[in-house]
Amino acid sequence: MWEDLYKQALEEGWEKLQNIPGVITGFHSTIDGLKKVDASLIEQLLKKIGTITELPEEPTSAIRKPEDLIIDLLISIREGLAYQRMIENEETFKWTLENVGYDQLRLGGTSANMANLLSPLPLKKILVYANPLTRELAELFPERDNLFILTGEDGKPVLRSPRKAWKEEGIFAIHWILEYGEGLRVDLNGFSFKSPRANRFIAAWNPVNCRLRVSEEFKRDIFLIPERFSHFLVSGFHILLERYPEGKTCEDFIIPVASFVGEMKEKLGVKVHYEFASIGSQMIRNSVVKNIFPVIDSLGLNEIEFATLLNDLGEQELAKELREGRFPIVKLVDGLIKIMKRTTLRRIQLHTLGHYISITRDKNETEERSALLFSAILAATRSLLGKYETFDDLKRGIEVPTITLTGYEGIKNIDEFGVVIVPTKVVQSPKLTVGLGDIISSSGFLLS
């Protein structure tokens, strides 16, 4: 039965995407700077900052000077853990650019990634928000006819390919992905250690995106262009800080974004999906729940982010049962119902390695099922081939076996909600797994 449903979902999804007027993704597009960390780079960096005689247990809460960055990197190496910290001042950013540099630049940020991953699909228009759009960032976007930036030309707002819309050159924001291998040895003054596994430390300098400042031009021009957009994928709250050097808090930046999203809904008639992503701070999560949830229609997350959200909303017991029981489907559904009852969300889409679950108020369960199956085909294809370009690529994804059934799959009506649980396709030796969550949630939302 599921294989037939999968085949049907592929045909239906491909067709339906062509009828979507347009998709906007905002407000976080950036440049990732990849750098391989080896013993000689560490030695070089230590020479610059002077010897370190001891390393704290935990990384610093924010990077305020070059020494903080080196200490955090070394702690990440010692533990083999993927920490991420924001760089808080321009001097440290400049120092890092000069002394660490990068081996390769890559497109980064949830909005850019979603736009990139959606662009091979037969969508008419994808408008990606990227600010500041420098030449370096613009050239990382793929060249596709359906991918646009909102820009000004002869005093008029127009949609242009990112590559034709950049205004200045230079790197003004960068997320350093400092990757190290297993067994990397670090010798400090009187002690040494080795990385227990390969991992990475991320240090990000992004003064505009980390305040989610939407440009005044965009706020004005999005309502002036004649082109129609029907869907908006909002994200980027995970790179906010709790408090800023100038004395503001995350809420000072979340409230204006919430009000702008509300305005977009009202004036453009867009449906809004928010991709939760992992937000380390409870203060930021709480503010997002309070201010952003009321203005969005759809929420996407993985099971770990979901347990954290339940915990924040006072469901500690259930969150604990989920974590300890390795996320049983029945408990995930219990949690989804609780969140739907407490919020005004129209749908929530949850992805795990073997199943996707969605819960909706809209009585559109068969469309939801088809949407989830289509997104599973995209995830399987990307894992298998590392990319997807054509309809034929997706046919390869559909051949990946659908994993074991537990008996819970299908459509259920619980209280006033429709619950859809689908078994997914899991690729045994995936070529690529980054960005899968983004593609699962964004495509599921567009087709739901």
Ligand code: ADP
């Ligand atoms: P990310 O932030 O890296 O996108 P998420 O946890 O949000 O991570 O999403 C990862 C999802 O990708 C998993 O929930 C799972 O559904 C899917 N996935 C991961 N590995 C595979 C694989 N080998 N084959 C198919 N799907 C996979």
